[in-house]
Amino acid sequence: MSAPDAATPPEGIGAFLRDAFSNRSFLIGAVITMLIAAMALLSFVWTPYDVTDLVVASRMQTPSAEHWLGTDHFGRDILSMIMVGARNSIAVAVVAVGIGVAIGVPLGCWAAARGGWIDEVLMRFNDLVFAFPALLSAIMITAIFGPGAVNAIIAIGIFNIPVFARVARAGALSIWPREYVLAARAAGKGPTLITIEHILPNIASILLVQGTIQFALGILAETGLSYLGLGAQPPMPSWGRMLFDAQTRMMVAPHLALFPGMAIVITVLGLNLLGDGLRDLLDPKLRRRR
Amino acid sequence: MTVFLLKRILIGLVTLALASMVVFAIMELLPGDPARLMLGMNATAESVSALRTQMGLDDPIHLRYLNWVGGMLVGDFGRSFTYSAPVIGLIAERAVVSLPLALIALVLSTIIAIPVGIFAAARRGRAGDTVSMGAAQIGVAVPNFWFALMLVYVFAVWLQLVPAGGFPGWGGGIWPGLRALILPAVALALPQAAILARVTRSAMLEVLGEDYIRTARAKGMPRRHVLWRHALRNAMIPVLTIMGLQFAFLLAGTIIIENVFYLPGLGRLVFQAITQRDLIVVEGVVMLLVASVIVINLLVDLCYALVDPRLRAAR
Numbered sequence: 001m002s003a004p005d006a007a008t009p010p011e012g013i014g015a016f017l018r019d020a021f022s023n024r025s026f027l028i029g030a031v032i033t034m035l036i037a038a039m040a041l042l043s044f045v046w047t048p049y050d051v052t053d054l055v056v057a058s059r060m061q062t063p064s065a066e067h068w069l070g071t072d073h074f075g076r077d078i079l080s081m082i083m084v085g086a087r088n089s090i091a092v093a094v095v096a097v098g099i100g101v102a103i104g105v106p107l108g109c110w111a112a113a114r115g116g117w118i119d120e121v122l123m124r125f126n127d128l129v130f131a132f133p134a135l136l137s138a139i140m141i142t143a144i145f146g147p148g149a150v151n152a153i154i155a156i157g158i159f160n161i162p163v164f165a166r167v168a169r170a171g172a173l174s175i176w177p178r179e180y181v182l183a184a185r186a187a188g189k190g191p192t193l194i195t196i197e198h199i200l201p202n203i204a205s206i207l208l209v210q211g212t213i214q215f216a217l218g219i220l221a222e223t224g225l226s227y228l229g230l231g232a233q234p235p236m237p238s239w240g241r242m243l244f245d246a247q248t249r250m251m252v253a254p255h256l257a258l259f260p261g262m263a264i265v266i267t268v269l270g271l272n273l274l275g276d277g278l279r280d281l282l283d284p285k286l287r288r289r290r
Numbered sequence: 291m292t293v294f295l296l297k298r299i300l301i302g303l304v305t306l307a308l309a310s311m312v313v314f315a316i317m318e319l320l321p322g323d324p325a326r327l328m329l330g331m332n333a334t335a336e337s338v339s340a341l342r343t344q345m346g347l348d349d350p351i352h353l354r355y356l357n358w359v360g361g362m363l364v365g366d367f368g369r370s371f372t373y374s375a376p377v378i379g380l381i382a383e384r385a386v387v388s389l390p391l392a393l394i395a396l397v398l399s400t401i402i403a404i405p406v407g408i409f410a411a412a413r414r415g416r417a418g419d420t421v422s423m424g425a426a427q428i429g430v431a432v433p434n435f436w437f438a439l440m441l442v443y444v445f446a447v448w449l450q451l452v453p454a455g456g457f458p459g460w461g462g463g464i465w466p467g468l469r470a471l472i473l474p475a476v477a478l479a480l481p482q483a484a485i486l487a488r489v490t491r492s493a494m495l496e497v498l499g500e501d502y503i504r505t506a507r508a509k510g511m512p513r514r515h516v517l518w519r520h521a522l523r524n525a526m527i528p529v530l531t532i533m534g535l536q537f538a539f540l541l542a543g544t545i546i547i548e549n550v551f552y553l554p555g556l557g558r559l560v561f562q563a564i565t566q567r568d569l570i571v572v573e574g575v576v577m578l579l580v581a582s583v584i585v586i587n588l589l590v591d592l593c594y595a596l597v598d599p600r601l602r603a604a605r
Contacts, residue, residue, distance in 0.1 A: 127305050128312070131580050133542030136560070140572070143564040144320060220433050224546055227435055228561070243436055247550070254443050261436035268431035276427075 019281055026277020032270025040086040049077035051084050051237050060253045069259045072242070073249060078256070081237040082263045088149065088238045089267070092231070093218030095153045097211050100160020105207065107161070108168025109199060112176060113191040119169075126162040134159040138221060142230035149232040156221045160214050167210045171203035205282035212275035216268045223264050239264050298591045302584045309580045310362075314355050317569050323347075327567060328371040358573070367574035372566050377574040380559060387457055388548070388555035391471050392540040395478035400533065402483040404522075407490025407529075411498060412517055423491065429484025434543055438477035438550040445473060455552040474551045478543050482536050489532045493525035500524075526597045534590035538583040 020026055048068070055075035063070045069078040111119040138155035145151045175181060175198065184194050225231040226240030234241065239260045246256035325341040326333065342348050346357060361368065367377035406426070410419040446454035452473055458466045497503065498521055506516045545557030552558075556575055563571035 124301065124304065124308075127301065128308050131305050131309055131583050132576075133538050133579055133583060135539075135542040136545060136576065136579060139545060139561065140316070140564060140576070144316065216431070223433055224435065227433075228546065228549065243439065247439060250439065250443050251447055254447075257436070257439045257443070261433070261440070264433055264436060265428065265431045268433075269428060272427060272430055 016281070020277075023277045023280055025273045026281060029270050029273030029275070029277050032266060033274050036086055036267050036270060037090065039083050040090050043080075043083035043087050047077075047080035047083050049080045051076055051080050052235060053077075060249070060256070062253075062255055070253075070255050072256055073245060073253075076237075078242075078259055081242060082239070082260060085237045085239045085242065085260065086263065086267070088226075088232050088236060089219050089222050089264075092149055092153050092156065092222040093215050096156035096160055096218045096221075097214050099153070099157030100164045100214060101207065101211065104161040104164025104166075105168045105200075108165040108170075109172050109195045111165070112169045112172030112199070113195055122165065123169075126166055129159065129162045135221065135224060138225060139228065139230060142225055147230040147233060149236070152222055152225050152231045155225070156218050160218070163214060164207065164210065167206060168203060171206050172199045175199050175202045205278075209275055209279045209282065212271055212278060216271035216275070219264065219268055219271070295591065295595075298588055302588050306581060306584055310359055310577060311355070313573055313576050313580075314358060317573055318351065320567075320569065324371070324569065362574070362577060368570040370563070370568050370571045372563070372568045372571075377571050380571065381556065381574060381578060384554060384556045384559045386460060387471075387553055388541070388544050388557060390467075391474055391478070391544055391547075391553070391555060392537065394471060394475040395482065395540050395543075396533070396537060398475055398479035399483035399486055399536070402479070403486035404490050404529070406483075406487040408494055408517060408522065410487070410491045411494035411521075412513075414495060419491075423488065426484040426487045429480055430488070432481055432484075434477050434481050435546045435550050437480055438474065438547055441473045441477055442550070455550070457553050457555075470551075470553070474544075474547045474553060477550070478540055478547050482540065486529065486532055486536065490525065490529050493528040494521055497521045497524045523597060527594055530590050530593050530597065534586050537586045538579075541579055541582065 053076065055071070057075065058067075058071055059073055059075040061067055061071045061075075067077050067079070069082065072078055072081065107122055111122040138152070138159070141155035141158070142148075142151045145154075172195070178198075181194060181198055184198055189197070222231055223238070223240035223243070226238040227244050229241070229244065231240055232238040242260040243257055246253070246260070249256055323338070323342070325338050325345060325347060329338055329341060346354060349357070358368070365378055367381065369375070370377050370380060373380055406422050410422045413419045442454050445451050452469055457470045460467045494517075503516060503521060506520055507513070511520075542557075544555055545561055547553075548555045548557040549561060556579075560572055560575040563569075563575070
């Protein structure tokens with residue numbers, strides 16, 4: 001028995017697609033996200049200019065036909081740097097979400113399945129992680145273990161663990177009292193099998209929505225860390241680093257700060273819209289209310 | 291109610307104790323000998339070991355932990371070697387920048403977000419709702435340090451209304467200090483306001499669908515009265531929860547914002563201390579921030595009871 005439940009709308013895939021195309025948030029969010037992802041992928045094979053090319057003669061140019069978004073203080077093409085920077089931000093955020101899901105979801109499901117003191121200990125552990133302002137701890141971790149993309153991933157990933165644990169636990173707790181779970185238990189299935197066969201498919205949609213939100217937060221966190229010099233290291237371009245370099249040159253070349261910032265805003269906006277749209281589409285209760 | 295609060299206080303204390311162990315353990319794992327760092331590379335082995343003994347670094351680990359925690363309980367956070375000053379003094383000196391900054395930002399974000407959220411909920415689906423929630427959606431996506439840079443460009447470089455950075459201190463009166471904090475506070479507040487407005491709107495929508503709201507309207511109560519008195523009060527719980535979480539976020543956000551504006555606050559203190567390996571300062575500031583997060587969450591729990599009389603009776 002697979003899960004005939006709230007997670008998938010009963011009308012079938014055709015109706016789902018029709019809903020998806022009439023949901024403005026979802027549509028705009030999905031288009032923006034795909035464009036940014038395509039830009040990042042394209043940067044592996046092609047960028048307008050090589051980001052390692054330092055052409056001092058053409059430094060800090062304003063946008064022009066040759067350099068659509070201008071050049072930075074080393075004469076590097078800003079559009080090319082933003083494209084390569086996208087790849088960096090996305091990679092960090094994706095892996096950080098992966099860490100959160102891979103560790104947090106099993107923990108949350110375990111807490112929900114076992115209850116009792118295991119649940120209590122896990123939730124207190126969650127409180128402990130939440131008591132540390134995430135950004136502060138991320139700064140500590142990257143500063144202690146050394147700046148770099150990998151340590152930024154770990155620092156951001158650690159804070160995704162309790163988020164997913166909490167969401168998975170709450171979702172699982174609401175599924176456990178259902179009748180089909182009871183039937184599965186009566187049929188002699190153990191907690192692990194029930195979790196895999198019945199709980200996970202039913203909480204997949206809320207995890208997907210949370211994943212989108214954490215992805216957006218991860219990108220914001222990565223840019224913050226690399227702005228402080230704790231993320232990806234030069235010469236690897238990163239959006240946060242570009243903003244840091246732009247800061248001291250604000251007087252003469254404000255466009256240096258404008259474009260990387262807009263790249264961040266558009267990316268995060270796209271992901272948030274996608275998350276909102278997904279939530280509307282996947283949660284029938286919310287759908288009725290709107 | 292009392293049981294509920296006692297349980298929350300107990301959990302808070304346990305969390306704080308665990309947090310202190312985590313912070314202590316991380317600092318222990320770090321490479322580098324504080325005594326050698328203090329004395330410099332040219333110090334003799336004897337003088338380093340003498341200082342280690344004097345600082346208690348050779349004591350067993352549990353003794354050092356207890357000494358550290360015991361010291362903090364009586365307000366002794368140790369001594370910074372880069373500033374050659376007691377950590378508690380440094381914290382006090384910097385808190386007069388960070389605390390007003392975080393508070394102004396919290397007040398700003400609240401007075402923007404709650405009316406906007408109520409306005410959007412009251413006009414659900416109409417132009418006012420779409421525009422304000424569209425703006426909020428963008429606000430959530432803006433990194434505060436980038437917004438800060440844009441504010442500096444417009445208001446400090448271009449219009450020259452406020453200083454681009456630095457802090458004159460409170461010695462010359464309130465106004466020069468406030469002027470230096472305006473842009474940082476706005477930069478911190480905007481993304482928070484966007485989040486809070488969205489939460490307020492959805493909490494209000496939830497409440498506005500309830501029967502008692504319809505009853506209140508049906509018996510002829512004015513719309514404004516229903517919105518602000520009945521609906522808002524019932525929508526306050528999720529809003530308060532987010533505000534509690536946001537205060538922690540604002541305190542941490544000061545780390546980046548203070549770096550943008552070169553403000554001598556707690557955030558900049560801890561950031562510089564981390565890069566200079568002045569661990570005793572890092573430990574002190576982190577513990578203080580963690581403690582304040584826990585206290586704020588306790589206060590939020592208390593506010594639940596004030597807002598919702600049912601909780602007062604029930605638990």
